[in-house]
Amino acid sequence: MKKNDQIPSSRRTFLKATAGLMGATLFGGLPFRSFAQAAALKPADRCFVFVYFSGGWDQLLAFDPRDPDVFTPERVAETRILPGYNLFTDATFLDRPIVPDALPGAGPSNIAFGPAVSDLAKHYDVMTVVRGINMTTLAHEEGMRYFITGKRPIGAAARGSSTATEIVGQLLPTVPIPSIAYGVESYNDRYPGSANALRVSRSKDLVDTLSPSKKRLDAQIENELLLLGGEPVTCDEAALGAGGVGSTYHTSREQVQQVLSSGLNLAFDFAQNTEATNATRAFYGLPSTGPYDSAAGRAALVATALKLGISQCVSINLVGGLDTHFGTQTSHATNLRTGFNALSRLVDDLKATSHPSGGNFMDHTTVLVFSEFARTPLINATNGRDHHLTNSCLLMGAGLKHNMVFGHSGDIGMAPGLVDLKTGAKDSNNGENILPEHIIATVLASADLDYSITRVEPLKALLTT
Known part of the structure; x- marks a missing residue:
C-alpha cells in the first residue's frame, strides 16, 4: 500500500x-463492562498503599534504633554509631527508643522504634519491620526508583513497572481509578493503559482532574x-x-x-460543608479551608480513595525534608514524626472502618513504607547525617505476619547484615543481603500474585500463607 x-x-x-x-x-x-460494574463504588477486596518518605530517612530515629546506654559517645570509635538522642532540642522527643505498651490481645511488642516514630508505634500489632536492607546506591533517584519497581535502575533510569502497576495489571480491578500516584513516580512497561496510575502532585490536581469540564473537544x-x-x-x-x-x-x-459525571471529585474536596467531609477534617485535624497537602491531608486522601471504592492502589509521597546533611537532629526527627503521626491516623481510620467483605479495612490492606536509603550512623561536622546504604522498611496489614523484626544491621557502622533469607536470622558465613526486590516480591506474594519479575523469592517467613 x-x-x-x-x-x-x-x-x-x-x-x-x-x-x-x-x-x-x-x-x-x-473494559467498559468492568467500569460499568464499578459504578456502585464497591471497595476492592484487597487494597495496597505505598508510602514514600522522600530524602533518605534516619533509621536510628525510625525503624532501626540503638540503645544509647550501649552505643555511647565514648565507644563511637569502636562502634561507628552515635544515636544522638541526647541532642534533641525538643523535649517532646524521648531520649531512647520507644517500646510501646502492650495492646489487649496482642501481647507485648517485639519491635523497638526510634523516637520519631511516635504515635505509629502503637500499631505494632499490624506491623513487620525489615532491617539491614542493602540499597546498593546512595543516589536519591536510583534508590527511590529501585524501591518503586523492585528492579535495580539502569543508571538513574527506572527499569520495569511500578509495583502498583504490577498489582493493577494482574488483578484487573473494577474500581474507577485503579491506581493513584500522588507526588510519586509511576511506570508501566508491559500492561495496557488501564494499569497506569493517575498521577497528581497536589490534592487540588486530583479534584480538578475528576471535575466535569465545561469545555468541549475542538x-x-x-x-x-x-x-x-x-x-x-x-x-x-x-x-x-x-x-x-x-x-x-x-x-x-x-x-x-x-x-x-460520578462526582468523584467531591469525595476529595475536603473543604465541603457536608457531614462526611466535616468528619474527615475532624478526624485528621484538617483546616476548614485548603490546601490539603499536609501529611495529614494526604493520609485522608488515601483513606478516602480506598474506603469509597475509588481506587485499589494509592502511592503517596507522605513527607519530605529528610535530606538533612546539616542542622540539628530535631529538624529531621520533627519531619519524620509529622509523617509517622499522619500514617498512624490513617491506620486508626482503616482499623475503625468495617470492610464490606468482613473485618476492617486494615485486614484488607497491605502497606509498604519506605525511603530511598538511610542516613549515616555518625553525625558529620555540620551536625547532620549523610547518605547511607543500609535501609529499613515497614510492612503492615493483609497477607503478612505481624509484630516481628526480620533482618538486622551490623553493630559496627550499621552495615547491611547478612541473613538467612528463609528465617531472617543472622548468618555471617552463608547469609545473603536483603535487597529491595525481596520486599517487592513479598508484597506481591502476600496477595498470591506473580512475583517472578523480581527474579527472587519473597521473604516467606513474613507471609501468612
Missing part, C-alpha cells in the same frame, strides 16, 4: 497526537474522529491507528464521561 500524500498535515498531526493520548490515557484500556478533532471510520485506510492511518485509535477514543470518552 502506498502512502497517501494527500492526507492533510493537520490530520496527520492529529492522528499522531490521538495515538499518543490513547496510549497514555488512564481509562483507554479499561470541532476539528470531533470531525476528524467521525471521518476516521469512513474514509479509505492509508498506510499512514493504518500505522497510527493500529491500536484502534477511533474505537478506543469512543470507548474512552464514554468511560471518562461516566467518571466525571
Whole structure:
C-alpha cells in the first residue's frame, strides 16, 4: 500500500497526537463492562498503599534504633554509631527508643522504634519491620526508583513497572481509578493503559482532574474522529491507528464521561460543608479551608480513595525534608514524626472502618513504607547525617505476619547484615543481603500474585500463607 500524500498535515498531526493520548490515557484500556460494574463504588477486596518518605530517612530515629546506654559517645570509635538522642532540642522527643505498651490481645511488642516514630508505634500489632536492607546506591533517584519497581535502575533510569502497576495489571480491578500516584513516580512497561496510575502532585490536581469540564473537544478533532471510520485506510492511518485509535477514543470518552459525571471529585474536596467531609477534617485535624497537602491531608486522601471504592492502589509521597546533611537532629526527627503521626491516623481510620467483605479495612490492606536509603550512623561536622546504604522498611496489614523484626544491621557502622533469607536470622558465613526486590516480591506474594519479575523469592517467613 502506498502512502497517501494527500492526507492533510493537520490530520496527520492529529492522528499522531490521538495515538499518543490513547496510549497514555488512564481509562483507554479499561473494559467498559468492568467500569460499568464499578459504578456502585464497591471497595476492592484487597487494597495496597505505598508510602514514600522522600530524602533518605534516619533509621536510628525510625525503624532501626540503638540503645544509647550501649552505643555511647565514648565507644563511637569502636562502634561507628552515635544515636544522638541526647541532642534533641525538643523535649517532646524521648531520649531512647520507644517500646510501646502492650495492646489487649496482642501481647507485648517485639519491635523497638526510634523516637520519631511516635504515635505509629502503637500499631505494632499490624506491623513487620525489615532491617539491614542493602540499597546498593546512595543516589536519591536510583534508590527511590529501585524501591518503586523492585528492579535495580539502569543508571538513574527506572527499569520495569511500578509495583502498583504490577498489582493493577494482574488483578484487573473494577474500581474507577485503579491506581493513584500522588507526588510519586509511576511506570508501566508491559500492561495496557488501564494499569497506569493517575498521577497528581497536589490534592487540588486530583479534584480538578475528576471535575466535569465545561469545555468541549475542538470541532476539528470531533470531525476528524467521525471521518476516521469512513474514509479509505492509508498506510499512514493504518500505522497510527493500529491500536484502534477511533474505537478506543469512543470507548474512552464514554468511560471518562461516566467518571466525571460520578462526582468523584467531591469525595476529595475536603473543604465541603457536608457531614462526611466535616468528619474527615475532624478526624485528621484538617483546616476548614485548603490546601490539603499536609501529611495529614494526604493520609485522608488515601483513606478516602480506598474506603469509597475509588481506587485499589494509592502511592503517596507522605513527607519530605529528610535530606538533612546539616542542622540539628530535631529538624529531621520533627519531619519524620509529622509523617509517622499522619500514617498512624490513617491506620486508626482503616482499623475503625468495617470492610464490606468482613473485618476492617486494615485486614484488607497491605502497606509498604519506605525511603530511598538511610542516613549515616555518625553525625558529620555540620551536625547532620549523610547518605547511607543500609535501609529499613515497614510492612503492615493483609497477607503478612505481624509484630516481628526480620533482618538486622551490623553493630559496627550499621552495615547491611547478612541473613538467612528463609528465617531472617543472622548468618555471617552463608547469609545473603536483603535487597529491595525481596520486599517487592513479598508484597506481591502476600496477595498470591506473580512475583517472578523480581527474579527472587519473597521473604516467606513474613507471609501468612
